[in-house]
Amino acid sequence: MRRLWTMKNLFSLFLLAWFAYGIWEARGYGYLAKIFPFYVSFVLFVLMAVHIVMEIVRSVRRSGDGSGTAGGADLSVDWDMPMAEVYAAFLVYVGIIIGVYISIYLIGYPLALTLFIFLFYRFMASAGWLASLIAGAAGLGFMAVASHVLGMSWPEGLIVLPWPLG
Amino acid sequence: MEAFFQALAVLLTPAHLIYLIGGVVLGLGVGILPGLGGIVGMTILLPVIYGMDIHNAFALLIGMVAVIPTSDTFPSVMMGIPGSSASQATIMDGYPLARKGEAARALGAAFTASLIGGLYGAFVLTLIIPIARPLVLAFGSPELFMLALLGMSMVGVLSGNQPIKGIIGAGIGLMLGAMGDAPAIAEYRYTFGFDYLMDGVSLVIVGLGLFAFPEIIDLLIKGRPISERAELGRGWLDGLKDTLRHKWIVLRCATIGVIVGFIPGLGGSVVDWIAYGHVIQTSKDRERFGQGDIRGVIAPESANNAKEGGGLIPTFLFGIPGSGSMAVFLGGLLILGIQPGPTMLTEDLDLVYTAIWSLALANIFGAGLSLLLAKPITKLTLVPFSRLAPFMVLIITFAAYQASYSWGDLIALLLVGILGWFMKQFGWPRPAALIGFVLAGNLEQYLFISVQRYGFDWLTRPGVLVMAVIIVASLWASIAYQKKLKTAGRTATQK
Numbered sequence: 001m002r003r004l005w006t007m008k009n010l011f012s013l014f015l016l017a018w019f020a021y022g023i024w025e026a027r028g029y030g031y032l033a034k035i036f037p038f039y040v041s042f043v044l045f046v047l048m049a050v051h052i053v054m055e056i057v058r059s060v061r062r063s064g065d066g067s068g069t070a071g072g073a074d075l076s077v078d079w080d081m082p083m084a085e086v087y088a089a090f091l092v093y094v095g096i097i098i099g100v101y102i103s104i105y106l107i108g109y110p111l112a113l114t115l116f117i118f119l120f121y122r123f124m125a126s127a128g129w130l131a132s133l134i135a136g137a138a139g140l141g142f143m144a145v146a147s148h149v150l151g152m153s154w155p156e157g158l159i160v161l162p163w164p165l166g
Numbered sequence: 167m168e169a170f171f172q173a174l175a176v177l178l179t180p181a182h183l184i185y186l187i188g189g190v191v192l193g194l195g196v197g198i199l200p201g202l203g204g205i206v207g208m209t210i211l212l213p214v215i216y217g218m219d220i221h222n223a224f225a226l227l228i229g230m231v232a233v234i235p236t237s238d239t240f241p242s243v244m245m246g247i248p249g250s251s252a253s254q255a256t257i258m259d260g261y262p263l264a265r266k267g268e269a270a271r272a273l274g275a276a277f278t279a280s281l282i283g284g285l286y287g288a289f290v291l292t293l294i295i296p297i298a299r300p301l302v303l304a305f306g307s308p309e310l311f312m313l314a315l316l317g318m319s320m321v322g323v324l325s326g327n328q329p330i331k332g333i334i335g336a337g338i339g340l341m342l343g344a345m346g347d348a349p350a351i352a353e354y355r356y357t358f359g360f361d362y363l364m365d366g367v368s369l370v371i372v373g374l375g376l377f378a379f380p381e382i383i384d385l386l387i388k389g390r391p392i393s394e395r396a397e398l399g400r401g402w403l404d405g406l407k408d409t410l411r412h413k414w415i416v417l418r419c420a421t422i423g424v425i426v427g428f429i430p431g432l433g434g435s436v437v438d439w440i441a442y443g444h445v446i447q448t449s450k451d452r453e454r455f456g457q458g459d460i461r462g463v464i465a466p467e468s469a470n471n472a473k474e475g476g477g478l479i480p481t482f483l484f485g486i487p488g489s490g491s492m493a494v495f496l497g498g499l500l501i502l503g504i505q506p507g508p509t510m511l512t513e514d515l516d517l518v519y520t521a522i523w524s525l526a527l528a529n530i531f532g533a534g535l536s537l538l539l540a541k542p543i544t545k546l547t548l549v550p551f552s553r554l555a556p557f558m559v560l561i562i563t564f565a566a567y568q569a570s571y572s573w574g575d576l577i578a579l580l581l582v583g584i585l586g587w588f589m590k591q592f593g594w595p596r597p598a599a600l601i602g603f604v605l606a607g608n609l610e611q612y613l614f615i616s617v618q619r620y621g622f623d624w625l626t627r628p629g630v631l632v633m634a635v636i637i638v639a640s641l642w643a644s645i646a647y648q649k650k651l652k653t654a655g656r657t658a659t660q661k
Binding site (some may be wrong): 155 | 213279284328330331334337338339340341344348349351353356383386387399550552553555556557559561563564567568571573576577584587588591594609610613614617
């Protein structure tokens with residue numbers, strides 16, 4: 001039974017719930033706005049339900065005849081490490097990106113990204129202090145050039161710093 | 167004919183050439199990073215082309231899309247990892263050649279084959295335009311709706327490892343594309359109460375979220391340098407001579423490339439395998455393939471560059487992208503205010519020819535620069551990914567923020583990125599989702615116009631009926647073909 005509650009199946013259930021929400025929400029739209037999303041969600045919900053049933057049947061058959069694969073072996077990415085480690089590493093990197101976002105919110109994009117590049121080089125990529133400083137400066141240089149030559153802008157932080165830091 | 171030469175004059179202006187070379191250089195850079203490829207490269211360019219001169223923007227986009235099937239050969243040959251999905255088959259013989267110390271020969275042959283294939287693709291595109299013109303102009307909204315449906319169904323079925331997952335994958339794109347304001351009426355859908363979502367999610371966010379974010383995370387988790395050695399060995403000229411000696415293989419495989427590129431859905435991920443399978447089937451000494459036979463490099467490389475020429479045909483003429491990178495290209499055209507479709511052949515014919523000329527020239531620049539810069543590029547593949555990753559985070563967040571200058575862009579990038587990572591892990595085809603996303607607006611609009619103008623009678627139009635038959639037949643054929651391809655792939659891998 002535990003085999004059924006894999007991340008893969010949970011993701012399938014998430015998609016099913018998304019399509020169900022799509023149908024539910026589309027009911028309230030005016031006719032012209034409704035047709036497309038309603039029928040697309042409906043067809044997808046049916047296909048997704050069929051897919052989940054097929055997966056369950058396949059999974060039960062596999063465990064029944066003893067040919068079941070170990071957790072993660074039916075993934076499309078080849079990992080040479082246990083899936084638990086992959087998910088843990090995924091969470092760490094997503095966490096780092098959320099951390100970068102929070103620092104962008106606080107100190108603005110240029111300084112936050114410069115610090116991120118510097119710290120990532122120093123502590124995650126095990127680069128030397130000088131290489132890390134150069135990398136951080138290169139990042140800042142890129143932002144300065146891109147914003148002025150290409151006319152691109154970046155999010156400001158709560159603490160507004162003078163150019164090129166804020 | 168006037169448009170043809172007018173486009174040539176535009177092509178030779180200094181600004182156009184600079185942007186074209188700029189696109190080629192960026193394409194070289196993106197191509198050597200495994201997994202990224204044309205989709206991510208072009209998506210990063212989208213914010214840059216806002217407000218740019220149309221011809222220059224074209225040059226930038228085409229310069230990049232043309233060269234990626236050339237530069238993605240580096241990781242395939244040097245370390246046996248495909249630089250993008252279009253160069254998977256190159257590994258079969260390219261990597262064994264590199265292990266024998268003949269990486270330079272493999273790369274020399276690959277670049278020459280890519281060049282000839284790319285030029286051939288541009289040539290065929292030139293020939294097709296005047297021939298297809300009367301046919302394309304006969305298409306109305308109902309037929310275009312059915313054609314978009316055909317493209318989506320084929321993309322769905324062919325890009326996944328299970329047809330049902332492929333179709334749902336394309337549907338995920340439609341769901342993302344349905345967010346925001348409805349095309350036919352002032353009503354906002356699936357906004358969850360956020361003002362940001364009233365305009366829908368931008369293509370830049372979806373492209374980077376589905377493709378760049380998952381690759382960056384996965385490469386960080388794997389934590390290896392892109393390549394483990396940087397020895398090119400000798401044999402550049404031998405490679406060039408090899409390609410010229412096997413000119414008929416190059417032409418046959420380039421033809422396969424154009425045809426496959428033309429069919430929506432087949433695209434990059436299978437064209438190299440079809441060409442590779444073809445060259446094995448037509449050779450007497452098959453046992454040499456897989457052990458470093460130069461023909462195994464020449465065949466996929468001449469096909470994957472030629473497919474870009476083929477892929478531009480449905481993209482320009484019907485607004486139906488055949489592959490993920492063509493979907494982003496289509497999005498780029500819309501940003502520039504060009505509506506691809508039959509009107510391209512009446513109002514924007516000069517642009518079509520500019521694209522063709524640019525494609526040909528970009529292939530020449532791409533092959534030349536790949537040869538010239540092979541040494542430093544090969545050294546670049548030794549850089550550990552953890553040192554490239556922070557810069558890639560910088561580039562994708564920076565590009566994403568340009569979509570609407572809102573915090574919503576960054577949050578949407580993270581959420582779509584997480585969705586993309588899980589899709590990648592569990593085999594939900596992301597190119598199908600991207601194409602679904604780009605086609606969502608058009609599909610809804612064509613459907614709306616068809617119903618408004620013809621009621622339900624549009625379903626009985628001869629063109630629509632023919633297209634419906636083609637959809638059913640192609641679904642059936644492609645499912646059968648996919649089974650065959652899988653078996654062939656398994657046999658080749660076991661060898």
